[in-house]
Structure formats: C-alpha cells, structure tokens
Amino acid sequence: MVNDTLPLPHDMPAPEPAAPMPAAGVPARAFDGRSTRPQAVLLRFEAPTLLVLEASDPSAPARSYPAAQLRVGEAIGAAACPVRLPDGGTLWVDDTALARALRQAAGGVGPVARAIGSWPAVLVAVLLLVALLGWFSHSGAGQMARAALPLVPERVDREIGNRAWASIDGQWLRPSRHTDRCRALAERFDRAAVAFDARNQLPLVLCRRTAEGAGFNAFALPNGQIVLLDGLVEALTDDQLMVVLGHELAHVRERHGMQALLRQMGLLAVAGVALGDFSTIAAASMAGLQGLSYSRDAEREADAGALRFMASAGLPPRLWAEVWQRFAQEEARGGGGLPPWASSHPPTEERQRLVAPGAKP
Template sequence: MTHDAQAGVPGRYYDGQTSRAWRVVLRVRDGHACIDGETERCAPLAEVRVSERSVHARRRLTFADLASFEADEQGAFDALLDATGHRDSVVVRLQQSWRLAVGALVATAGVLVVGYLFVLPAAADLIARALPVSVERQMGDGVLAVLDRHAFAPTRLTEARRGELARDFARLAPPVEGAPAYQLLFRRSRIGPNAFALPSGEIVLTDEMVQLLGDDKAVMAVLAHELGHLHARHLTRRLIQGSVVGATGAVLFGDVSTVVAGLPALALDLRYSREAEQEADDYAADMLRRNGIAGKHLERVFTVLEEVEKEQAGMPAYLSSHPASSERLARLRARNR
C-alpha cells in the first residue's frame, strides 16, 4: 500500500504540559512541520527531532519545547520523511540490513586487530618516551618490596662474590651513548633462575642464575641483555600496553597508581615480544663485542636454560619471559661469526 505524503500523516499531538492528546494531521509545508486538526502549530524542520525507527514503538516528532507528535501509521510517517529527504542514522540503517551489520562487525573486528597489533604498541612507545624519568622511577617504587615478599628471599652469595660480579659489570663500556643508570641487586629466587630489569633502574639477578651458568662472562651477557631492555624501556612499554589507560593518566596527571598495581606480577610474568628480544640481544652482543668478550657467552645463556627445560618438567622462569627460539639462537650465532 502506498501513501500520498501530501495528504499528511494522522496521529496524536501532546503539548508536553498535560496528558491530553489532540487528534491532528502532520504535513510539511515550505520547510516547516505543521499540524492541523484539534490544535495547530508550525515549526522549521531544522528545529524538530525525529525518533529512530523501531519495531516496538511508534515514531515521534519532537518540537523544541518538548511537545511531540506521534504517528498512527509507520508507513505514512516514513513516506513523509522520505519526501523531505530525511535519512535514518547509520545505526538504524545497519539494523535494517544484515549485510551492513555483518560488514560493520567485520570492520570493527579489523579495527580492533589493527589497533592491538600496530596502534597500541606505537602508542605505548610514544607514551613511554614521553614519561619523565621521575615518573618512571615512581612506577618502580615499592615493587621490589612486593616481589621480596612473594617471590624472593635474601641472597646467599657472599658479599665478596656479589662485589666481584658488580665490579666486573661496571667495568664494561656500554655499546652506545646514553646508557641508563642502574642498580644491580641480588636475590635468591623461589621460582628458579631469573634476571630482569625494573623501570626504576634495578636489575635483579638471582643466585640460581649465577650458579646455573657457572661462567662469569655468561653472567655478564645476561646483565648486558637486561641493560638492553632497560635502555629501550621495554618493561615500561609492555606495562603501558597492558594498562594504556592508566599510563595515559600517568602522563597527563602524574597518577601512576593504576600502573604500579600491575607491575609486580608483570615483572615476573611478562613475555617480551620478538622485536624487544632482538633489540636486547643486539644491545648485549654489541656490548660484549666492544669489551672483547666472545658472543658465544650470550648463546650459552640460552642453550644452558634450554637444557634445564629438557631435564625438568617446567620451563625456567627466565625462558618463560625471554623465549629462546631456534630462530633467535641462529640469529645470535650469525652475528657472532
């Protein structure tokens, strides 16, 4: 059935002041929405709002003073709207077409995937670079105390042994200018051999890692690798990716509580990306080479840990966060030729 838009649309008019309904007819004349019948009024089309299309409710036209017109016939009202050139919103058009809805769903999924894979890492890198050093240090304040309560115990390495390792590493020249300030700390671990760097500048080395490697130059390679993570601010960037809203607040308002809350668990349970591992590997390899230490000592770190993985049921903590794939080892060996 067709409808003559010029004949008008019958319906009810509510003045917004009382509950009374006037029987009227809505017409469009000279760019105005006009009602005639038990009451009359006109208003420019630009000053009225049309409700969204819905299968559960009649469509309404609302005036600036909140008076409204409710159409009796959906089809007649739609025809009148079409005659004026009115178009439904994008949401309504999507609801009316399953093809558009599916397309929108696919597009949304694509945007989310692209955002997660490319936009979020790039944004995290920008935020990390924008963070003042004081804020980054604040992010690490108190974290080690939490880790000491839940994952670590006091080191059993002698003071002389700790001093020897610290001095050996301090003597190594960094591969590039602008090496980050760091503090080397020793802990006994409840979760096996491990080493990691916190945003606040601490590099934590466990007794178990020192004992497992049995080679001070390999220990230097581990520390150089962690210094590489610290230099590139990998943990800060990884943390921001996991809590981008809180990190944005830290940049804008100096409130790092949201970020700090998740740092202890992340420090032990993060998994660096392939790109981050390659950057840290390159930093360590260049640092060893500059100081006359053979690159095989860095290779040894991962081959020893992989041997432990084969002998034990579980993966060493260091490998869980620093995956040593065959591709990665091959890359290191190629660099050292």
C-alpha cells in the same frame, strides 16, 4: 601466573578509615628518590603540616612538610596512595583517611579530577580519547606503547620499579648465597656499562634466590634493578653472566618494562599519560606487573643490545651460543618456572640463530 607468589602492597588490608590516628603516627613507606630501599616511617598530620618520623626512632626530630607543597595521588580502590614530597621523596600511604585528609589539605585531587570539574577540559579529554581509540585500534597496542613512552617521565618507571621491588624482596625473594661473587660481578659490569655508554644510568645488579629455591633466571625491573637468581649464578661463568646482564641492560635502556606496561594497560594508560595523571598509572601498574612479558620485538632489541655490549666489553662471541644453550637445556629440564613478567628469555630458535659479531655462523 603469579597471583599466589607475588604479594602486592594493595593486597594488604587497609586500616579502617574511621580508626583514630595512633598517638605515634600512621605507618607508611617512604622512598627518598635516590635509593630503592623503602624506609618505614610514621606520619602525623597536624594541619597544615605533615610530620614524618622514623619508625625505628619516633623520638628523633621529625621532617615537616607544609601540606600545600604535597602532591597527593588519587586513591584507587584499596591501593596505597602515593604522596610526592617537595624534596623529591615519595610516601606510600595505606591509610585512606589520612590520604583523604592530605589530599584536601594539599588543595584537592590530581589533575584528572580537577579537569573533570571543567567543561572545556572534559570536551578536550573526550575528543582526545576518541582520537586515541581510533589510533589504538588502527595501530595496535605495541605501537601505541612505543609512541606513548616518551610522554611518561622516567621517574614513573623508577616509582613502579621501587614499589615492585619493595613488594617482592624479602617475600618472594631471599638473600643470595653468592654475595661476594655477585658484588665483584656487579662492579665489573658497572665498569663495562659505563665504557659501553657513558650516559648509562647505572643499573643496580643484585643477586637473590627465590622462596621456592635457587631459581634459574634473570630479570630487570623498570627502575633499572637487574636481579640474577642463584640458580643462574651457579650454572653460568662470570663471562656468561655478563652476556645475560648485557641483555637486561638493553631492556632497561629501552624502557621495555614501561613499554610492556603501557601495552598491557592500553588505552587507560594512554589517557592517564595524556592527562598528566601518573599516579593512576603507578597504582594500576602493580596489578599490571602480573602476567607481564616483553614483546618479541623487545626481546630482539635486547638481544641486539646484548651483542653490542659484548663487543664493547671484549667478551668472546662464543659466549652467546653457550648462554642460550644453557637456558634451552634448563627449559628442557622444566627449570626456570618464573612468572612471565620476570621471564626474560624465551630461548627461541630465532635467538639461537643470532650470531655474535666476529663469530663463524
């Protein structure tokens, strides 16, 4: 498991609620909703207005937002609290006192807590939960996750992915030694992914190495970022890496990351989804990312997607066997060693038996 290697935002000590607000502002992380890069900001709440200052240049003009236009998530333990801005951005606020003040000024808490104040809503929620419980025990977590998936807006996937990335990049992950090759590969993959399906929201391909070494693996985050680790980049040709990217692309397109989270979080997640309270999921899912792995069905789906992608990109079918053989060799050597949530490819016999279109069995 990865508890030791994956420092999470809510592991950070929360500032004392009683501490006075520093003159410059309270540090927080901001996502603009377009890029996956967090921005360090300072927050100053001068009721009824929230001022957001650049942490690197607090004297630059601040962005200001009326508190009434903010959507403030619920505080889950010491986890950072998400604050959605009217311009589509999101702030992650660690300071519980500030989060509480903003929540009050924004007109109260999220839809769940509001619903709890209303008896008919509670009754509906209880009936819903009873129905869900029956359905859950009858149909199993996997089917539930698949069924619940369309209820979760894709922005939740992005938010969770952004948050996961912010917590692992620079801590568990280090810059790649193959930046140029990686960039060229990413461009080639972009073109092939668009040709494969023009509706594709382009995944962002990044190369990194791990803090412990090069790392022999690839994984995709729920926000569509695909990460190739240096060990894999060194061991495979560009064509072979395209096969791996095709497999990860399918995980992204099918939202397997979110499916795995829903499966793992089970009923709680469904209740959150049903009641429209996604901030709970975003907060709780960071813990859920640990120990997460795709289901066998998801792997099968990703393999099928990769084979279709290969055919579309004109990649020779022999690459399929080459790639998984390479993974099998590495596993036999005891390589890989990634946490299960990032592990994208149990090189099963079943997978190696799959044959690319046009290849001789």
